[in-house]
Amino acid sequence: DSGVTQTPKHLITATGQRVTLRCSPRSGDLSVYWYQQSLDQGLQFLIQYYNGEERAKGNILERFSAQQFPDLHSELNLSSLELGDSALYFCASSVVSLEGFTGELFFGEGSRLTVL
């Protein structure tokens, strides 16, 4: 499967802990986007990387950080976790850069984080 892959699918942890979510974009896609999906707020854009560089930031907390590596996979690091961080975290990719983005994103299946 050459689609967007995310690991882990499910993660349960305790408050105050730190987790790392991993995403591999579709083959050939240079842009990676992270979204948080919660019951109350729908899909919230967190951050975008293009070819290893941060390109756009959304509603990402300071406790969260991300990076994109030379092989184009990306990691989202969530630290000092709180109960409210429980959500489904999606990664998406697109082939073009920020300026040429046409609006079509290819999503992974998501990583469901539960903070107890």
Place this chain on the structure above:
Amino acid sequence: AQRVTQPEKLLSVFKGAPVELKCNYSYSGSPELFWYVQYSRQRLQLLLRHISRESIKGFTADLNKGETSFHLKKPFAQEEDSAMYYCALLSSGSARQLTFGSGTQLTVLP
């Protein structure tokens, strides 16, 4: 700032009935609007975009700039249309970002 509002979290219709999923937006520039869909156990995927003026799986959506709306419509709903639907707005300019609404869960009853 851009905003997308989907006023209905849940919407239920009977099979064969018309369905309309509402979407309103707020954006000062020239918007491009999209509908994304997530069927059960499938990934979120693009359903249609307003600039292509296409009908996908019987769904259409018209951009109404006067009412700042982009409602998704289908004249005869099918059970397989049951899914989560997200309206999204793509901003113009050099930083083109996709902003999603909160989504509407559509259930088509038999």
